[in-house]
Amino acid sequence: MSPAFNHHKLAGIILPSIAAAAITAFFLLSFPTPKQTLIFLSTTVSACAAAAFLLSRPQPVYLLDYACLRPLRTCRVPFAAYMEHARLCGFFDEKSVQFQMRILERSGLGEETCLPPPNHYLPPQRTLEGGRAEAELVIFSAVDELFAKTGMEGKDVDAVVVNCSLFAPTPSMADMVVNKYKMRGDVRAYSLSGMGCSAGIIALDLARQLLQVHSKSNALIISTEILSPHYYAGKTRPMLLPNCLFRMGASASLLSNHPASRRLCKYRLLHVIRTHRGSDDRSFFCVNQEEDPFGQVGISLSKDLMAVAGDSLRSNITAIGPLVLPASEQLRFLLALIARRALSSSWPPYIPDFRKAFDHFCIHAGGRAVIDELQRSLKLQPGDVEASRMTLHRFGNTSSSSLWYELAYVEAKGRMRKGDRVWMIGFGSGFKCNSAVWRCVRTVDGPANGPWDDCVDRYPVEVPEVVNFT
Numbered sequence: 001m002s003p004a005f006n007h008h009k010l011a012g013i014i015l016p017s018i019a020a021a022a023i024t025a026f027f028l029l030s031f032p033t034p035k036q037t038l039i040f041l042s043t044t045v046s047a048c049a050a051a052a053f054l055l056s057r058p059q060p061v062y063l064l065d066y067a068c069l070r071p072l073r074t075c076r077v078p079f080a081a082y083m084e085h086a087r088l089c090g091f092f093d094e095k096s097v098q099f100q101m102r103i104l105e106r107s108g109l110g111e112e113t114c115l116p117p118p119n120h121y122l123p124p125q126r127t128l129e130g131g132r133a134e135a136e137l138v139i140f141s142a143v144d145e146l147f148a149k150t151g152m153e154g155k156d157v158d159a160v161v162v163n164c165s166l167f168a169p170t171p172s173m174a175d176m177v178v179n180k181y182k183m184r185g186d187v188r189a190y191s192l193s194g195m196g197c198s199a200g201i202i203a204l205d206l207a208r209q210l211l212q213v214h215s216k217s218n219a220l221i222i223s224t225e226i227l228s229p230h231y232y233a234g235k236t237r238p239m240l241l242p243n244c245l246f247r248m249g250a251s252a253s254l255l256s257n258h259p260a261s262r263r264l265c266k267y268r269l270l271h272v273i274r275t276h277r278g279s280d281d282r283s284f285f286c287v288n289q290e291e292d293p294f295g296q297v298g299i300s301l302s303k304d305l306m307a308v309a310g311d312s313l314r315s316n317i318t319a320i321g322p323l324v325l326p327a328s329e330q331l332r333f334l335l336a337l338i339a340r341r342a343l344s345s346s347w348p349p350y351i352p353d354f355r356k357a358f359d360h361f362c363i364h365a366g367g368r369a370v371i372d373e374l375q376r377s378l379k380l381q382p383g384d385v386e387a388s389r390m391t392l393h394r395f396g397n398t399s400s401s402s403l404w405y406e407l408a409y410v411e412a413k414g415r416m417r418k419g420d421r422v423w424m425i426g427f428g429s430g431f432k433c434n435s436a437v438w439r440c441v442r443t444v445d446g447p448a449n450g451p452w453d454d455c456v457d458r459y460p461v462e463v464p465e466v467v468n469f470t
Contacts, residue, residue, distance in 0.1 A: 059257045061211050062265035063438065064152075064218075066253035067145035068405050068451040069138050071114035075248065078111045079104055079467070089123045091233040099237055103244040105466050108368035108389065112455075113247040113396035118228035131167050131229040132176075138224050138250035139173065140180060145449065146220075146252040147181075154181025157254075158217040159210050163192040163199035163400055165429070166289070166299075167226035177222065196287060196428025197364055199223070200251070200400030201436050205272045211257040218258070224250035225399035234296030242299045245367050249398025249405065266444060267422070271323050271437040275315040278430045283308045287429035306373050312433035313377055313425070317352070320435055324357040324421075351379050358437075359420040361385065362406040364427050365392040368463075374425065390459045395451070400426065405451055409459070412452040416444040 077085075082104065086097050116137070118130035139162070147153065160183070162174040172191035177183075190206060192199050200223035207219035227246055232239050256265070277283040286302035302308075322330060329352040336350030354361075361384050363374050371392065375385045387406040391398075395405055403424045410416055422438040452459070 059212055059215070060262070061208050061269040062256050062261040062441070063267040063269065064254045064256050064261060064265050065146060065149045066251060066404055066407070067142050067149060068401065068408055069142045069224075069248070069250040070451045070453075071248050075114035075117065075120070076112055077115045077120075077247075085120070085122070089233075091123065091235075093235060096235045096237075096240060100240055100244050103241060105468065106368065107245060108371070108392045108463050109245070109247075109396050110393040110461075110463075112394060116226075116228045116248045119231055123233075124228065124231045126229050126231050126233070128169065128229060131226050132169060134228050134248070135164075135167065135169075135173055135176065135224070135226050136180075138226075138248060139177065139222055139252070142224075142250045142252040143177065143181070143220070143222065146254060149449075150254055152218070152254065154178075154183040156218055157181070157183055157187060157220045158214065159188040159190075159207060159219040160222070161190045161192065161203040161207050161219065162222045162224075163195065163203040164224050164226055165194055165196050165199060165399065166230045168193040173222075177220070194429075196430060196432065197225075197366060197397075197399045197402075198426035198428030198432045198434040200403060201272065201424065201426045201434035202274065202428075202432075203400075204253075204255075204269075204436055205274060205434075207255050208269060208272060211255060214257075216258045217256070219255045221253045221255065222250065223253075223400040223404070225401075230298070232296060232298030234292040234294055234298060236292040236296075236298070236300070238300045238302065239290075239292060239296075239298035241301045245397045247396025247398055249395055249401045251401035251404035253404065262441070265441050267438040268441055269436065270421075270439055271320065272434070273316055273320045273323075273436075274432065274434045275312060275319060276430060276432050277308070277312050277315065278432075280431075283312070283431035286431055306369055308431050309370060309427050309433070310373055310377055312427065312431055313374065316425070316433040316435055317354070317378075320437070321352055324423075324437060325352050325354070326356055329353055329356060351377070354378055354423065355380070355384065357421065358423040359417075360387070360407075360410050360415070360422045362403045362410075362422060362424040363388040364425060365389075365395075365402040365406065366397050366427060368392065370427065386460050389463060390461070393461065393463055394455060394459070400428075408450045409452055409456070411444045412446050412450055412456040414446055416440050418443045 083101055086092055086100055116134040118125035160174050160177050174189035174191040178189050192203055195202055203221045207221050211217055211219055232243050282304055286305045286308045288300050290300055291297050333350050333352050340347045365388050371385050371388050387409040390409055391402055391405045418440055420440040424436040426434050
């Protein structure tokens with residue numbers, strides 16, 4: 001990876017400024033008339049201003065390509081198999097089993113979602129080694145496919161960022177990737193943990209910032225959630241929800257700021273907006289890893305989760321709106337805000353029409369309730385959230401990687417055109433709402449060997465409010 005503020009670029013900008021200053025000083029000493037002084041001072045100031053502008057201008061960041069894990073069919077968990085497993089594993093009483101059945105019936109998940117092999121055992125294997133094996137399966141499968149698409153190798157990667165919220169082994173998962181693909185000794189490797197389902201965009205932001213200070217570089221981002229060591233074996237209802245909703249998945253994406261990437265890439269990254277409501281206790285504790293009264297560790301989802309997600313979304317759209325909305329929408333929003341403050345707080349807030357700013361929406365497929373809340377809050381049409389609902393149905397909640405399955409769905413349907421703008425929105429513990437904006441650089445006909453290859457013709461499907469599988 002090139003050093004921060006590449007030396008050649010720095011020299012190419014600063015040396016002309018020094019030369020201009022030297023020439024100015026020479027002429028001031030040789031011909032010190034007021035007019036000459038003004039001319040040569042203007043020359044120096046202009047050269048320095050140009051140098052400052054070029055140094056501060058952000059480097060464009062491009063998405064070369066990405067890949068998503070396609071789980072083996074042997075990992076599939078139909079509803080009937082899930083319920084039989086819950087009854088036989090010995091962890092749950094009948095009330096807990098019935099509660100999980102009601103959650104599944106209303107979850108929006110389909111019959112083809114997958115769980116990692118250790119979860120199929122009776123009882124499930126909740127071991128460190130099982131977690132490592134799962135991590136190698138999902139991460140290496142996604143990265144192998146990405147490298148096959150791009151023609152890249154491990155030695156071509158300058159930075160690796162892996163995000164996984166719960167599983168944090170030593171050596172880290174970023175180290176596992178470096179070892180597997182024999183990357184260079186100067187590769188920058190980062191592992192992000194404990195940051196929830198929005199960590200994929202946090203990883204994207206970290207990679208983007210690295211590429212701002214390292215020229216002609218490539219950054220590999222891997223997003224996943226390792227499930228097997230964290231299967232909840234208790235009976236506390238708010239902690240049973242993740243067992244029902246989370247499924248195996250992973251994504252690998254390759255960013256670059258190399259000038260040649262402009263003609264090879266699919267998308268250009270325009271904005272990353274991160275909002276954090278961790279200072280509020282209700283937000284901080286609404287997704288919390290804890291022990292139940294019997295010492296079983298799990299993730300507890302608060303009944304306030306949807307309200308907190310709505311508040312976080314409003315904070316995020318307030319920050320992203322001025323960057324993406326047309327002037328007409330910004331004006332309406334401003335007038336409504338003034339009316340609420342000057343006239344009455346009961347004045348209805350104006351929700352901007354984000355469909356005027358974006359062509360495609362990739363909303364974290366955290367569950368039916370999450371998608372419903374965002375569709376309502378943003379006043380989106382059913383077609384705007386189709387990718388999210390179909391991803392939830394086919395793959396389940398794959399945590400931070402779900403956004404990439406949704407992007408792959410849009411591409412597989414042949415809907416992505418040059419110039420289209422994509423809005424990715426993720427939510428995560430803490431509580432965080434993060435979003436990223438992409439612009440399509442070239443029309444995408446459909447991903448070769450993508451996660452939807454064997455099923456996209458069957459979608460979209462009608463997802464009933466309640467699925468009765470008993």
